Amino acid sequence: MKLTLPSRIVLGIVAAVTLAFIYVPIVIVVLNSFSTSKNLTWPPPGFTTEWWVKAFTNEAALAAVSTSVTVAFAATAIALLLGTALSFALHRFTFFGKSTVNLLVVLPIALPGIVTGIALNNAFRTMLGLQLGWLTIIVAHATFCVVTVFNNVFARLRRVGTSLEEASSDLGAGIWTTFRLVTFPQIRSALFAGGLLSFALSFDEIIVTTFTAGSGVQTLPIFILENMFRPNQAPIVAVVAVVMILIAIVPIYLAQRLTSSDSSR
C-alpha cells in the first residue's frame, strides 16, 4: 500500500506522540531516581546515586521485593499445576457441565479486581476463619494466574491436536512416556509463556492484594503506594519503580522471543 506524503507525515506524528506518551513518563521516573531533589521537583536540580544506595539498604523495600517475588513464584507454581490440569481436562474429556467449568475458569480475569478482593477477603476471614497473610495473598493471586496458564496451554493443545500422542502410543509408548517425550515438549513454550505472564500479573497486582494481605505482609506495589507521598521517601520509590521496570522487561522480552521462535518453526 502506498501512502501519500501528507498522510505519512500525519501518521508519523501520531505514532511519535503515542510512543512519547507511553515512554516519556518512564524516562522521567528513571531520571528522578537519580535526582538530588527530595520531593522530585522538575527539572532535577542535580544528579546523585544516593537514593539507589539508600533503597538497596532500606529494609522495608528489600522485604517488599522479596515478598513480591515469593508470592509471584508461589502463585505461578500453583497456576501452572492447576492451569495445565484444567486445560487437559477441558480439551481431552467430555463431561457434564464442561462448558460451565470452562466459563467459570476464565471468569476471574474479567471480574473487577475490587470484586475479587472483597469476595476473597470475606471468604478468607468470615467463612474460613483464616488470618490474612502469605497464604491468602498467594491463593488470591493464583485465582487469576490460573487463567493465563489455562488460556495458553488450552490454545496450544487445540493447535497441536491428539494425533502426535496417538502416534506415540501406537509406537509403543505408555501414557507417561508419551507425556514426557511428546506432549510436554509440545506445550513447553506455552507453559513458559503462561508462567511468565502469570508471574508478571502477580508481581504488580495491587487491588486484590490490598484486600487479602492483612497488615503483616507488604508486597512491592503496596510499599510503593504507601511510601509515595511520604516526605523524603519519593526518590526511593522512584528507585523501586525503576527496579520493577527492569524486572518486568525481562519476562516480556523472553516471552516475545519465545513466541517468535515458535511461529518460525
Add this chain to the structure above:
Amino acid sequence: MSTQPAIRLSGLTKTFGSVTAVAGVDLDIAPGEFFSMLGPSGSGKTTVLRMIAGFETPTSGTVELFGKDVTSDAPFDRDVNTVFQDYALFPHMSVLENVAYGLRVRGVGKAGRESAAKDALSLVRLDGYGDRKPSQLSGGQRQRVALARALVVEPKVLLLDEPLGALDLKLREQMQVELKEIQRRLGITFIFVTHDQEEALTLSDRIAVFNEGNIVQLGTAEEVYRHPKTTFVANFVGTSAVFSADEAKAVLGHSGACAIRPEHLEIVRGKTPSDSVTLKGKVAETIFLGASTRIIVDLDAGKRVAVLEQNDLAQTEATIGESVTVAVHKKFLAPLT
C-alpha cells in the same frame, strides 16, 4: 494360507452418540496380505482401522490379532503400527529420532536404535536425511519417514490410513509401487484405507468395499471390478452403466439388474460380434482421454451409456450426432443383487 488369520473382526460395531459408524463388521485378513478397505468418506473404514489400532473402543464386537483378543488392549500393547493420514511426525525431533522413537520407548540403546533407524530410512530411500527436521521435508518425504517409523518396530500388521491422500498424482503412483515392493519384501500384513478405487485396485490382494458402516463386497481386485454385486459397488469401483431389472429386460433383453463397464462396450461398424447384445443410439459427446476416447451414447431405448474405445490405428472416429450401434458381449453383463 495359515489357519490363524492376522486380523479377525467379529461383529465389530461402533456408535458415536446416535450415529452408527460401523455396523457389525465380520472380517478375516490373512497374514502377509495386502488388504484394502475402500469406501467413500463416512463409510466407516477409518473407524474400523482405528479400532484395530486401538484408538477407538468398539461399542460391541471383538478384534483378534493372530488369535489373541486385543479388543480392550491399549494401542501401545498391540503389535500393529499405523501410518497416519497427516503423518503425525514429531515436529520437535529430527527425522532419525522420529524413526528411532518406537525402539527408544522399548528401551533399545542409542547405538542400536540409530542403526536400525538408518536401515529403515534406507528402506524408504531417505539415506542422509536423518538430521533434518520434519518441517524441512516435502510431503512425499514425510510420508516415507512415517512409513519408516512404523516399520522399524517390525509390526506384524501395518495400518495405513489414506497415506497417499496428500500427495500429487505422480508421487502417488511412485509411492504405490514402492509400498507394494516394501510389502512384498517384508511379507507383513498391510491394511490400507483409501477412498481411491484405482489405488485399491492397483495395490490390493483383496478389497473390502465399505458403505454405510458395513462391508458391501469382499473379494480380489478383479472380482470386485468384474463382478460388482450391488449398484453402489458398480458405481464406486470404476464406472458402470447400471440397468435396473426392468430396464435390463426392456433394453438388453436380459433378466435381472446388471451393470456394464464402459470398456466392455464397443461401437460396431459392420458385422455384429456373436453372443452380443446390440443397442442403437446417437453419439452425444466424445471425450479424448489420450490412450482412449470416451464416447457418450444416448440409446434409442432411453438410456445413456459410456463407451471407452482404445485409440489405436484401426479406430474410426465417432462424430457427435452420428447414429451408431453399440455392442456388449453377454459375458460382460455383470448381474447385480
